[in-house]
Amino acid sequence: MIKSLKNLGDYFIMMKKVMSKPEKYSMFFRQLKLEIHKIGLDSVGIVIIISFFIGAVITIQQYLNIEDPLIPKYLIGLVTRDALILEFSPTMIGLILAGKIGSNISSEIGTMRVTEQIDALEIMGINSASFLVLPKIIASIISFPILIILSVSIGIIGGLFGGQSVGVLTSDFIQGLQYEFIPFYVSYSIIKTVVFAFLITSVSSYFGYHTQGGAINVGISSTKAVVYSSIFILIFNFILTDLILS
Amino acid sequence: MIVVENIYKQFGGNKVLNDVSFTFEQGKTNLIIGESGSGKTTLLKILIGLHELDSGNIIYDGRVFNQMKLKEKRQIRQEIGMLFQGGALFDYMTVEENIMFPLTMFTDQSTEEKLDRVNFCLKRVNLENKNELLPAELSGGMLKRVAIARAISMNPRYLLCDEPNSGLDPKTAILIDNLIKEITEEYNITTIVNTHDMNSVMQIGEKIAFIYEGSIWWEGNKEELINSNNMELNEFVFASELFKRLKKS
Numbered sequence: 001m002i003k004s005l006k007n008l009g010d011y012f013i014m015m016k017k018v019m020s021k022p023e024k025y026s027m028f029f030r031q032l033k034l035e036i037h038k039i040g041l042d043s044v045g046i047v048i049i050i051s052f053f054i055g056a057v058i059t060i061q062q063y064l065n066i067e068d069p070l071i072p073k074y075l076i077g078l079v080t081r082d083a084l085i086l087e088f089s090p091t092m093i094g095l096i097l098a099g100k101i102g103s104n105i106s107s108e109i110g111t112m113r114v115t116e117q118i119d120a121l122e123i124m125g126i127n128s129a130s131f132l133v134l135p136k137i138i139a140s141i142i143s144f145p146i147l148i149i150l151s152v153s154i155g156i157i158g159g160l161f162g163g164q165s166v167g168v169l170t171s172d173f174i175q176g177l178q179y180e181f182i183p184f185y186v187s188y189s190i191i192k193t194v195v196f197a198f199l200i201t202s203v204s205s206y207f208g209y210h211t212q213g214g215a216i217n218v219g220i221s222s223t224k225a226v227v228y229s230s231i232f233i234l235i236f237n238f239i240l241t242d243l244i245l246s
Numbered sequence: 247m248i249v250v251e252n253i254y255k256q257f258g259g260n261k262v263l264n265d266v267s268f269t270f271e272q273g274k275t276n277l278i279i280g281e282s283g284s285g286k287t288t289l290l291k292i293l294i295g296l297h298e299l300d301s302g303n304i305i306y307d308g309r310v311f312n313q314m315k316l317k318e319k320r321q322i323r324q325e326i327g328m329l330f331q332g333g334a335l336f337d338y339m340t341v342e343e344n345i346m347f348p349l350t351m352f353t354d355q356s357t358e359e360k361l362d363r364v365n366f367c368l369k370r371v372n373l374e375n376k377n378e379l380l381p382a383e384l385s386g387g388m389l390k391r392v393a394i395a396r397a398i399s400m401n402p403r404y405l406l407c408d409e410p411n412s413g414l415d416p417k418t419a420i421l422i423d424n425l426i427k428e429i430t431e432e433y434n435i436t437t438i439v440n441t442h443d444m445n446s447v448m449q450i451g452e453k454i455a456f457i458y459e460g461s462i463w464w465e466g467n468k469e470e471l472i473n474s475n476n477m478e479l480n481e482f483v484f485a486s487e488l489f490k491r492l493k494k495s
Binding site: 124 | 336
């Protein structure tokens with residue numbers, strides 16, 4: 001309990017250092033560009049693959065579960081759309097990105113810590129926390145919503161293909177996609193995504209920044225980063241859903 | 247000049263530094279020597295503010311470092327060039343980008359001016375035309391030389407070196423030692439070298455502090471060190487057969 005409180009305190013102390021004005025804007029934007037490439041562009045592939053197949057599977061499962069002939073088939077499209085927007089894309093992709101990006105951030109910063117590169121930044125008179133972490137947070141806040149919109153779009157295409165494989169008419173599926181669309185669901189999804197982006201990058205950076213020792217500890221920090229980011233995503237998913245939708 | 251006055255530091259209940267006072271002189275290569283775990287790395291980290299001290303003062307040319315706020319400390323740190331044990335080069339940057347980094351962060355020089363400075367620093371450490379190499383492509387000696395080039399890129403007033411020869415062959419180690427000494431004299435800077443390499447001590451030791459069990463046990467220059475009768479110092483310095491013979495001769 002005391003250790004958890006200490007970690008929480010250290011996290012907020014680090015975040016205070018992170019949230020300060022960049023020392024040199026040209027350098028900050030250079031770092032930001034690099035991070036958008038690493039966090040955003042490099043994740044496009046995995047997001048496309050996962051979203052396509054999950055979209056297809058959601059559609060097939062809906063089709064197989066709707067046995068009553070009185071239930072219109074266009075509901076398959078509607079359920080696929082809402083499942084993707086409300087839960088699958090922001091939360092599931094968030095968890096997957098916590099694994100991919102969280103471990104990457106933590107091991108990168110952790111290695112910099114144990115090889116004294118962070119000390120070198122401090123000796124140069126640079127706020128190392130802000131220099132290393134702030135571009136990652138901003139990059140993820142910019143990239144994640146785009147990835148999630150991409151995920152929903154690809155998931156719907158996957159759903160279309162999945163539906164065709166079991167005999168769902170394309171016209172029914174598209175009718176379902178357009179039926180009673182609530183634009184606020186997209187806003188809700190984006191809000192969740194932004195919060196998850198912040199959590200993944202800040203929590204992972206925290207574990208990396210506070211790594212002590214050698215290679216084994218970098219690995220431990222990386223594992224902790226993924227585990228804690230995932231737990232925080234699930235907790236905040238519950239809190240945000242309760243606050244925004246209920 | 248860097249003056250440390252009555253420094254105390256403990257981790258938990260373990261006293262690491264006990265009333266350490268010393269003056270690191272400008273234009274000289276000041277050496278901190280001592281066994282592993284004697285407190286010399288802690289002293290170096292305290293000097294640059296990576297560890298907080300429990301009591302005492304660190305004075306950089308009349309400026310009391312430990313009483314400064316973080317922003318003021320960062321100003322002082324911009325006057326310090328630091329050579330880390332492993333080099334601490336940023337591994338995602340090329341040699342050129344590593345040396346240019348402090349110039350980009352703290353000066354408004356044009357790219358041409360920065361490039362001129364990078365090439366000058368690389369020439370100074372005998373590593374011309376290695377601009378585009380990554381740290382992973384460098385040998386241990388080259389890595390240290392690039393780290394020195396980065397440390398001097400901002401014309402520092404103080405140069406701090408932590409175990410600059412660790413992991414190097416004797417010939418390369420002498421090259422690094424000589425480079426540190428030359429730079430110190432050339433730019434008239436205050437240099438502190440943290441080492442337990444006795445070859446370094448004999449090569450560049452102009453002012454030496456021997457730390458034993460967290461205290462400054464002995465101080466002097468390399469000639470005084472050879473003739474000293476301090477038991478703990480002799481046990482440390484003349485531990486090898488080679489140095490025992492040197493002492494006898």
